[in-house]
Amino acid sequence: MKVFVKVKAGAKENKITPPPLKLWSKGDRENEYYLVSVKEPPTQGRANNAVIKLLAKNFSVMTSAIVLKRGATSKLKVFEIIGL
Numbered sequence: 001m002k003v004f005v006k007v008k009a010g011a012k013e014n015k016i017t018p019p020p021l022k023l024w025s026k027g028d029r030e031n032e033y034y035l036v037s038v039k040e041p042p043t044q045g046r047a048n049n050a051v052i053k054l055l056a057k058n059f060s061v062m063t064s065a066i067v068l069k070r071g072a073t074s075k076l077k078v079f080e081i082i083g084l
Helices: 046-059
Strands: 002-009 015-017 034-038 066-070 076-081
Touching: 002 046, 015 046, 034 046, 046 066, 046 076
Parallel strands: 002 034
Antiparallel strands: 002 076, 015 034, 066 076
8 A cells, every 4th residue: 555645854743644535636636645744853764764653653554564665855755555
């Protein structure tokens, strides 16, 4: 299962906001992204690791089941959850 994420690093709290439950029109793919806020700074992959931990908790899987597929240095990321 692929999960599209928009990350805000350096936030005040760790939080996941799921995408809205509405159909999107062509060109409006922004509504598909989970909004993930993490306290960690975006340096040395620390924010990415924090996002993986939050996603693992949210989807009730181990952190080793989540792989960052695209966007290591971008705010927009694609993660794959193995086994879902």
